[in-house]
Amino acid sequence: MRLSVIGCGYLGAVHAAAMASIGHDVVGIDVDTRKIESLSKGEAPFFEPGLQEILAAGIESGRLRFTTEMAAAKDASVHFIGVGTPQQAGGYAADMTYVNAAVDGLLPYLDDGDIVAGKSTVPVGTAAGLAPRVEATGATLVWNPEFLREGWAVQDTVDPDRLVAGVPSGTAGERAADILREVYHPAVGKGTPFIVTDLATAELVKVAANAFLATKISFINAMAEIAEVTGADVTQLAEAIGHDARIGRRFLGAGIGFGGGCLPKDIRAFSARAEELGRGESVAFLREIDAINLRRRDRAVELVVEALAGTVFKKNITVLGAAFKPHSDDIRDSPALDVAVKLHGLGAHVAVTDPEAIANAQRVHPQLTYVEDRDEALRAADAIIVVTEWDEYRRELSPEHAATLTAGRIVVDGRNCLDAAAWRAAGWTYYGMGRP
Numbered sequence: 080m081r082l083s084v085i086g087c088g089y090l091g092a093v094h095a096a097a098m099a100s101i102g103h104d105v106v107g108i109d110v111d112t113r114k115i116e117s118l119s120k121g122e123a124p125f126f127e128p129g130l131q132e133i134l135a136a137g138i139e140s141g142r143l144r145f146t147t148e149m150a151a152a153k154d155a156s157v158h159f160i161g162v163g164t165p166q167q168a169g170g171y172a173a174d175m176t177y178v179n180a181a182v183d184g185l186l187p188y189l190d191d192g193d194i195v196a197g198k199s200t201v202p203v204g205t206a207a208g209l210a211p212r213v214e215a216t217g218a219t220l221v222w223n224p225e226f227l228r229e230g231w232a233v234q235d236t237v238d239p240d241r242l243v244a245g246v247p248s249g250t251a252g253e254r255a256a257d258i259l260r261e262v263y264h265p266a267v268g269k270g271t272p273f274i275v276t277d278l279a280t281a282e283l284v285k286v287a288a289n290a291f292l293a294t295k296i297s298f299i300n301a302m303a304e305i306a307e308v309t310g311a312d313v314t315q316l317a318e319a320i321g322h323d324a325r326i327g328r329r330f331l332g333a334g335i336g337f338g339g340g341c342l343p344k345d346i347r348a349f350s351a352r353a354e355e356l357g358r359g360e361s362v363a364f365l366r367e368i369d370a371i372n373l374r375r376r377d378r379a380v381e382l383v384v385e386a387l388a389g390t391v392f393k394k395n396i397t398v399l400g401a402a403f404k405p406h407s408d409d410i411r412d413s414p415a416l417d418v419a420v421k422l423h424g425l426g427a428h429v430a431v432t433d434p435e436a437i438a439n440a441q442r443v444h445p446q447l448t449y450v451e452d453r454d455e456a457l458r459a460a461d462a463i464i465v466v467t468e469w470d471e472y473r474r475e476l477s478p479e480h481a482a483t484l485t486a487g488r489i490v491v492d493g494r495n496c497l498d499a500a501a502w503r504a505a506g507w508t509y510y511g512m513g514r515p
């Protein structure tokens with residue numbers, strides 16, 4: 080099939096390359112010339128495992144190309160909208176400028192019977208607002224939310240847990256759902272649940288899923304706060320409650336909390352939208368989820384201060400991690416960098432290291448010191464804090480080896496990812512999050 084993907088950021092670039100990898104003919108369109116140049120050369124503009132390979136293979140095969148010209152969408156019959164919906168400057172609501180611009184820019188190139196499939200995460204009601212403009216061209220607007228996780232984006236796109244298609248009622252909607260089934264034929268063929276809903280439900284599925292995930296993380300972090308004043312261990316608590324299949328162990332990792340380009344902004348946009356709809360109280364708890372999440376960053380800083388006998392001023396602190404999570408170079412709303420910035424603000428000499436995210440971090444927080452080499456970063460540290468659970472720190476850094484490099488023997492485990500007993504046995508004072 081001939082597809083266009085409007086917006087070649089994280090979502091769009093992965094989607095375009097993944098669709099080409101399953102045999103479609105794809106054109107990716109974006110206004111960012113540098114991004115398009117890089118993608119056209121088969122080079123991923125950000126770090127995402129597996130993307131480079133499918134991108135290069137797609138370009139090589141001739142089935143994948145990128146351009147800044149919206150007119151290139153003319154040849155396609157299914158058009159995916161994958162532009163960003165960032166948090167509005169000075170507010171909680173989503174900024175819909177890019178979605179509106181993408182749809183308006185596409186309108187002149189739509190043919191009768193085309194499908195426009197929104198993938199961006201949008202406030203519920205967006206599709207209903209856009210539909211008349213799209214339908215006036217004879218095309219059908221559907222909402223097909225994307226659930227990809229960074230670090231697993233290619234796999235999540237090609238082989239998702241489920242596919243959701245929000246379609247209008249009637250034959251146009253049924254036809255659109257059939258076309259989407261055809262687009263995702265390998266996943267549909269192997270029995271991946273394909274859930275057809277109305278437009279509003281599809282939009283809500285996405286924000287509800289992210290709100291639930293954020294709630295799960297903040298729930299366990301709230302338990303960590305209680306554990307801290309009672310001497311309980313939140314990691315054992317998570318293990319014990321996680322064995323209940325109704326609860327499940329995943330996303331019960333207590334630590335410095337969630338960040339990234341999705342969960343924080345999506346729960347805020349959801350709150351803002353619910354308030355607009357006069358149902359703010361229904362999701363008022365999301366404000367609390369956000370607050371708990373942000374408190375954990377302060378708690379991590381507090382632990383470092385406590386460990387260094389009340390002050391970090393002029394102390395050497397090594398911050399292991401900058402990305403918001405491992406297998407990513409994304410530093411958007413990164414709890415890791417927030418902790419580093421806060422320690423720096425308290426007068427500490429902070430050395431930040433990360434296997435992938437230093438270049439991005441440097442651009443946004445040039446005031447911090449960055450060290451590429453992990454061991455170099457550890458040298459002469461009075462304390463170290465793990466803030467992104469990369470294998471380089473979690474598995475590959477032995478406490479004995481670390482001790483040969485640092486000045487002090489204080490380790491704060493902001494992700495509860497280290498073997499506390501092993502670090503203690505090697506002479507370190509270990510501090511976890513929500514652990515005695």
Ligand code: UDX
Nearest residue numbers: 225226227228229330331332336337338339341403404
């Ligand atoms: C998320 C959703 O998982 C995905 O479905 C959606 O499409 C986009 O948002 P992503 O932002 O890539 O994906 O990251 P995710 O793996 O969900 O992690 C989000 C944050 O939560 C990270 O900062 C991570 O470190 C943190 N986290 C995750 C925890 O603090 N504890 C956990 O137990 C799990």
